[in-house]
Structure formats: C-alpha cells, structure tokens
Amino acid sequence: MYIYDAFDRTLVAERVAEFRDQVARRLSGELTEEEFKPLRLMNGVYLQLHAYMLRIAIPYGTLSSDQLRKLAYVARKYDRGYGHFTTRQNIQFHWIKLEELPDAMAALAESGMHGMQTSGNCVRNLTTDQWAGVAPDELEDPRIWAELIRQHVTLHPEFSFMPRKFKIAVGSSHHDRAALRIHDLALQLHRNGAGETGFEVMVGGGLGRTPFLAKTIKPFLPKRDVLSYVEAVLRTYNQFGRRDNIYKARIKILVHELGAEAFAKEVDAEWQSIKDGALALDPAAVSEISGRFIYPDYERLDGKPPQLGQARRADRRFDVWMDNAVADHKVPGYAIVTLSLKPEGGTPGDATAVQMDAIADLADRYSFGEIRVGHEQNLALPHVAKRDLPDLWRALDAIGVATPNVGLVSDIISCPGLDYCSLANARSIPIAQEITRRFSKLDLQRDLGRLHINISGCINACGHHHVGHIGILGVEKNGEEFYQITLGGKADSAAELGALIGPAVPYAKVADVVEDIAAAYLELREHPEELFIDTVRRIGVEPFRERVYAAR
Amino acid sequence: MTSPLEQKIRITGPVVVTANRVGDGAVVYRRADGGWTTQLASAAVATSASTARDLIKEAAADDLRAVGPYIAPVKLTAAGELRPGNLREAIRLGGPTIELPVTFGI
Numbered sequence: 075m076y077i078y079d080a081f082d083r084t085l086v087a088e089r090v091a092e093f094r095d096q097v098a099r100r101l102s103g104e105l106t107e108e109e110f111k112p113l114r115l116m117n118g119v120y121l122q123l124h125a126y127m128l129r130i131a132i133p134y135g136t137l138s139s140d141q142l143r144k145l146a147y148v149a150r151k152y153d154r155g156y157g158h159f160t161t162r163q164n165i166q167f168h169w170i171k172l173e174e175l176p177d178a179m180a181a182l183a184e185s186g187m188h189g190m191q192t193s194g195n196c197v198r199n200l201t202t203d204q205w206a207g208v209a210p211d212e213l214e215d216p217r218i219w220a221e222l223i224r225q226h227v228t229l230h231p232e233f234s235f236m237p238r239k240f241k242i243a244v245g246s247s248h249h250d251r252a253a254l255r256i257h258d259l260a261l262q263l264h265r266n267g268a269g270e271t272g273f274e275v276m277v278g279g280g281l282g283r284t285p286f287l288a289k290t291i292k293p294f295l296p297k298r299d300v301l302s303y304v305e306a307v308l309r310t311y312n313q314f315g316r317r318d319n320i321y322k323a324r325i326k327i328l329v330h331e332l333g334a335e336a337f338a339k340e341v342d343a344e345w346q347s348i349k350d351g352a353l354a355l356d357p358a359a360v361s362e363i364s365g366r367f368i369y370p371d372y373e374r375l376d377g378k379p380p381q382l383g384q385a386r387r388a389d390r391r392f393d394v395w396m397d398n399a400v401a402d403h404k405v406p407g408y409a410i411v412t413l414s415l416k417p418e419g420g421t422p423g424d425a426t427a428v429q430m431d432a433i434a435d436l437a438d439r440y441s442f443g444e445i446r447v448g449h450e451q452n453l454a455l456p457h458v459a460k461r462d463l464p465d466l467w468r469a470l471d472a473i474g475v476a477t478p479n480v481g482l483v484s485d486i487i488s489c490p491g492l493d494y495c496s497l498a499n500a501r502s503i504p505i506a507q508e509i510t511r512r513f514s515k516l517d518l519q520r521d522l523g524r525l526h527i528n529i530s531g532c533i534n535a536c537g538h539h540h541v542g543h544i545g546i547l548g549v550e551k552n553g554e555e556f557y558q559i560t561l562g563g564k565a566d567s568a569a570e571l572g573a574l575i576g577p578a579v580p581y582a583k584v585a586d587v588v589e590d591i592a593a594a595y596l597e598l599r600e601h602p603e604e605l606f607i608d609t610v611r612r613i614g615v616e617p618f619r620e621r622v623y624a625a626r
Numbered sequence: 627m628t629s630p631l632e633q634k635i636r637i638t639g640p641v642v643v644t645a646n647r648v649g650d651g652a653v654v655y656r657r658a659d660g661g662w663t664t665q666l667a668s669a670a671v672a673t674s675a676s677t678a679r680d681l682i683k684e685a686a687a688d689d690l691r692a693v694g695p696y697i698a699p700v701k702l703t704a705a706g707e708l709r710p711g712n713l714r715e716a717i718r719l720g721g722p723t724i725e726l727p728v729t730f731g732i
Contacts, residue, residue, distance in 0.1 A: 101649065103690040121693060123718050125651035155728040171650035424727040492714060493722035503724050553712055 075138055075444055076221055077366045078186045085229070086183045089190060093117050094176035101173065116196075118164075118189025119175060122496050128170045129192040130182060131199035133224055134206060134217040134244075135163040135447040139434040142445050144185040146430035152178040157430070159415060159423040161487060161538055162241070163201045163447045164192055168494050190228065195236045197227040197308070201243045203251040204448035207369065208456045210404045213263045213271060216246035218364045219300060222355075225363075226301055233308050237315030238323040240308065241280075248567070253449055255279045255287040255569035256541060258325045259307055261300065272296045277307060277337065278329030281535035286326040287569050291338035297360070299345075302353035306345035314340065370442035370457050375407025377460070385464040391478075392467050394516065398478035400463065409460050411441075413453040413475040414485065418510045421503050422488040423451030425475075432473045440466050449538075450487055452480065482519040483527060483592065484510040487538055491531030491548060492555075498531035500548025500555035500581070505529055508585040513592070522592055525606045528563070541565035543607045544591060545572040546584060555581040561591070561618055562610040575619045579626075587622050594621040635675045635682075639711070640700050642669040643681045644718070645692035653718045654692055656685045662692055666708050666719055671700065 093113070100110040114120075118129040130145070137145075145165060149157045152174050153167040160166055170178060182188060192199055200220040207215040223242060227233055233240070243252045246263040254260035260276040273295040279288030295303050311325045314332070329337045386393040401410040413433065416422050425433075433453065437445045440462050441455035448454060453475070458466060470476040479485045486509060489495065491502030506529055513519050528542025532549075539545035545560035556578035563572030579587050598617055599609045610618070643656035647664075654662040655669035663669065672678035678697050685695035699711025710716040717723060 106689050107648075107693050121646055121651055123714070124653060124721060125646075154726060156726065173649045421724060421727060426727050492717060493724055501723060503722075507724065555713065 075136065075368050076133075076217065077368060079366075082186060083183075086186060086188045086190075089117070089188060090176065090179045090183045093179060097172060097176050112194070115193040116190065117179070118192035119170075119172075120193065120496075122168065122494050123492075124494070125169045126172050126175065127494070128167045128175065128178065128189055129160070129164050130166075130187050130189050131192050132163050132165060132187075132447050134200060134202040134220045135204045135449075136206075136217065137445040137447060138185070139437040139443040139445065141185045141187055142430050142434040142437070144182060144187065146427040146434070148178050148181055149427040149430065151181075155428075156424050156426045158421070158490060159425065159447055159451050159453070161449050161451060161489070161536060162199060163204070163449060164199055165447070166490075168490070193239075194234075195238050195240075196234050197223075197230070197236075197240045197242060200224045201241070201252055201257075201449060203245055203247055204446040204454050205251060205401070205410055205456065206246065206446075207367070208403050208405075208408075208410055209247045209249075209251075210402050211248045212404070213246045213265060215364070215367060216244040216252075216261075216263060218360065218367060219261065219263070219273075219297075220244045221367075222301065222360065222363050223304055226304070227308075233312065236308070236312050237317045238320070238325075240311070240325065242304070250565070250567040250569075251448070253538070253541065253565035253569070254567075256281055256285075256538065256565060257288060258311075259304065260288050261295075261304075264294075266294045270296070273300055275303060275307075278326045278334065280324050280326040281538060281540045282324070283321060283533045284327065284330075285535070285540040285571050286330055287571065289329060289334040291334055291341065298355045298357075299349055301355060302349045302351070303341070303345055305348060305353055306341045309344050310337065310340045370444075372405045372408060372457070373459070375459055375461065377406040379407070379461040382460050382463060391471075392464060394520075395467055395471075395476055395478040396463065398482070399476070399480050403457070405457075407460055409458050409463060411455045411458045411463070411466065411470075412448070412480045413455065413470060414477040414480055415452050415475065416479055416485050416510070417474050417477050418484065418514050419507050420474075420510070422486050422506050425453070429473050429475060432469070433475065436466060436469055450485065452485070478516065479519060481524045481526070483513045483522050483525045484519060486510065486527045486529060487542065488529040489531050489536035491529070491537075495531060497534055498548065499533075499550040500531050500557065502529040502531040502537055502546075502548060505546060505548075505557065505581070505584050509588050512585050512589055521602070522595065523602075523605055525592070525595075526564070527588065538565060539563075540571045541569060542572060543610070544588060546588075549578055551578065557581065557584045559584075559587055559591075559622075561615045562607065564607055573615045575615045576623050583626075590622045590625065591618055594618050635678050635697065637673065637675050637678055637697075638699075640671050640673050640702055640708075641678050641697045641711075642666070642671055642700050642708070643678070643685045643695050644669075644698045644715070645685060645695040648691055648693055651693075656681055656692075656695070660684060660688075662688075666700070666710065669700075669708065671702075671708065672697075
C-alpha cells in the first residue's frame, strides 16, 4: 500500500469543497450546463443515458480494504448497490445524483479517493500490472514510478488542457499484464547489458476508431531521467498534437503522421533542454516515494503446505480453482489470488456493495488488507498465505467471485455499452452474458484454454475489442445492432491488433458466431496445447471466416 | 458539438423532446405546458419540423431544469400509446436491458 500524506489529503479535500460550491451554483442556476460541464468532467462526472456517472481513480490498481469498504458505502448510499470496475483500473458508479455527488465525493475523500483526472484532456489515472510488487517475474515494483509520475502530472497546469486525453501505463514484468502497447505512453522497466535498470519508452498506442500499437522511441532511459522525458513527450504532444479535429487529436495520430523517428527527435530536442534541470531525479526523492509503499510483514512459510495438497485432492472444485485463479508469488508460501468478476450470466466487472464489503473483510483476514484491480475487470488479493487458500476459496465461492474462469472464454472484457453509455451504438453486456451461458460447461472452457473475448459497444473501444483474441464491436445499421468480429488481437508484450473476419452479424447471431469460431479452433488446432491465439497466428483468419460465413 | 437549435430538423414521424434532469440525471420529456415529465405518455408530440423546432427551442432555454435536450423519435401504437422510437430511447425510458447486479442473485 502507498501511504498518502497531508498534502494529498488536503488536495483532495479542497477539491471536494470546490466541487460542492460548483454543484450548488449549477443547481441554483448560477452556472449553465455549458459552464458546468468542463468542471464536472475534471472530477470524473459524466452524464450517461439514465443518470450521472462518477468515475473514481484507483491509482495503479491498488486498493486498501478501507477504501474498498468506502466504495461499498458509496455504492449503497448514493448509487444502486453496485459499482463497475473498468479496463483502466477505475471504478464507475452509474446512478449517482448530482445533488448528492459532493457528499459522495466527501466520503471518498475520507479514504483518499477522488475522480480527478479520470476525464478530460489531461493525464488520466496511471495504470500498472495488478500484480505489481508481488509478481515473481518482476524486476522491481513499477508503482513507485507510476506514483512519481502521478504526483508530477496531478493538476499540472501545462498538462490540464492537452489536445486530448493521455493515458500512461508502467510495467516491470516479463509478462505484460498492463496492456502497455495500447497506451499513449508506456514505460517498461528492464535491465540493459550493463546491468542497469531503466525504461523502454513507447508512445502512440491507442485503440478507438484508428487503432495503433505504441512504438518504441527510446529503448533505454535511465531512471533519473524518467520525469524529464515524460515531460518532454507531453510537451511535444501538447505543441504538435492536433486541436482542430477531435478524431485526430490523440498522440497516436501525431506519432503516425510524423513518424516515430521524427517524433522521437522532437522529444529529444525538448528533453535535452530540461534533462539536467529540476526534473532530474534525486535518488532521495525516489527513496521517499518508495518508502511510502508499505509491504507486508511476510512470515516464513512452507512453500508447499501439506494441507493444501490434501484439500486439492479432497475437492475437485477447489482443485480446479487453484489451477485457474491462483498464481505464484515472489515470496515463498504466498500466492496471488484472482477474484473473477465474471460469473455466468453476470455483468463483467460489476461488484455489489455486499461483495465489496466481504472482499474487504477477506483482504484484512488473508491479504494484509490489500486488494488489486486489473484491467481485465477482475480483482486480486495479492498476499495470500497458501495454507489459507482452502478457507479463502470457500469464502470467495460464497460471495460469487470464485468462478474458475480467469483467462478463459467467459472471462470477458466488456464496456458498459448501450445499456448505460451515451456514446454507445450497441449493447455489450447482454452479448457477454449470452456468450458465458453458451460456454457454461467448465470442461469446454478448459478445453478451449486461454481465450480472451473483448467487447465494445462503439468505436471508442473501451472494451479493448481490437486486442481481444476474439474482438466484438457493436455498430448500428439502419437502427439495428450489428457486431463486427475480429480475430487475433492481443494486448500482451507481443501485442497485435485483430483482423476483421467478415461482414457484421446481427445481435441475435453473435453468440452463435463465437461458438462457431470456438468449434473451428478445436478442429484446426494442431494439438490441445496450441492456444487459440497461436492457431489464429499460424493459419490466419481465413479458415475461421469460411466456417463462420459458410453456414450463413 | 452543434447546438440543437442550429441542427437541421428532419422529421419522418412523431417526435418528442427529451433530456436529462439536472438534479439527478433522470430521463425527462418536454410537456406541452413547458414543464418536464418522466412519463413518455405525458410528453408533447410534434409531427412537423416547425413544432419540433419550437419545442426544442423552449427546452434548450430551460437549462436550469434539464440538460442536453434533443429530438427523439417515438411511435404511436394502434391504441394511440406513445412508445420509444428506437432501442436507445427504449433503454433510456425503461432502463438497462440486463438484470442489475443487486438482483442477480449474489
């Protein structure tokens, strides 16, 4: 956990007071909607189809049990008893009343949470690997660097009115769990040939109507230079990014049109002028931030507690869950546990207040009071003693978050779609729900293996459909919902954009098509260990296209 | 974004003016008497571009009570009842087409 100080608390409290005044002036008519809209957006308040929506940042996906309880409280008192975890490590409440928003924000502020920079043309919530600080393959905790950048860009006047929003992610593991290549700016910690750690800097990634994967513009950036280089990237974008056309305003368009090499030269020219100035990092400043990350006082535990093996042999459901949802931890005797927010027929990423409270209690009991939020819209308990796994599983199972489908076909990433969102053209959630019902047999899911389905209800791609192994994009045709299907996308360290397999299909046929694709994979894979994504890469989309469209 | 008053109004059937209530964001419809209602059945229906223009003009001036007014299609059933004219409007009126998590059985 990161321990916020008085400065952070004051900043958040002042923002609540300011917003309370703005809301009062809006409700009294002193502010028009035109005047109020940019103010509410600066606090993560959108207006959706049915109500206002409040988006709350969960910096680098780390939550304390107290914070999760506070989210449960807000869900219960000010919303409809649930919240929606998003693909950017945020949580959204979809039924918030403007009149009550200041009180809801004040409650969140008590636990250090807010909606600042979860909207608007600024640097958004910084994201990382949800296993940061505990993953065995991690070089070092990326959250230290994410926090450093977060502090620098929070309310930074120069970066509060950029051409468009700006998303930054930081990774540190061999396996990219933060979808780095689809970010405006991504930093990947690695070690160079001389044994020094630094960052690979990638820019210009993003999905939406013009998807691009980020390009590396600096293979190795020393740590001392990370703030100055980030500043140089932001300044270059701020100067050259387009402000005349919202569809061409993201940095991905600038990098594409200028070329990554030319963009890097512009950044470098800016960087040279500031790199040895105030932003050159003092190791003491980094130490101060890293010192605020409190790590658990781990016990020395048996890496293979005998009771765990006995429990696995005694209960197949537990054994299956262990295989699916439990990952190795860098400390012997501990494990990382993923909590699936994807029950059959449920809404991906939704958690009720009852679940949040229960998870907070379980985090206190089994995970040193800490919870993580992943971009796949699941939660994790990052520090669970292996000996406690049987008891934890029973408790998680009782509240519906132990579905052993992590990474499988029913672990669907989905935006809220037309059921909530005013930008959407088509529904996402019922499509996801129907697919989970079609694949309700766990043996089938396990046979299909790792298979990521990502669904977006419009071209803005909040459901990351371009990088789904199977991507589903809702479009509107003559007033009807249709869905384009792509195959072969992936968001990991070898990220790729999916390829369209053919004409869009109507709402009622999407789950059929996914079943056909899954059946085709089972026929076409070379052997049971060949993953879906590897089969698509080996044979291309054409064999899938033939099977899907031949029958239609 | 173009103001609703500056947009060309094309009407191919009956329409209403809808918006979101300022205080809580609830979906509301413009009434003939200049108020707002959450009941589609009580909405003022326009069947010509000029009537729709008048409705949206009045609605846009009422910024204190409702946000983002626009013209939305409606259908009239054989019995004369008003229904939303498309899926988006049906969802705005009736809520999400999915079961909300709190009643999902968790």
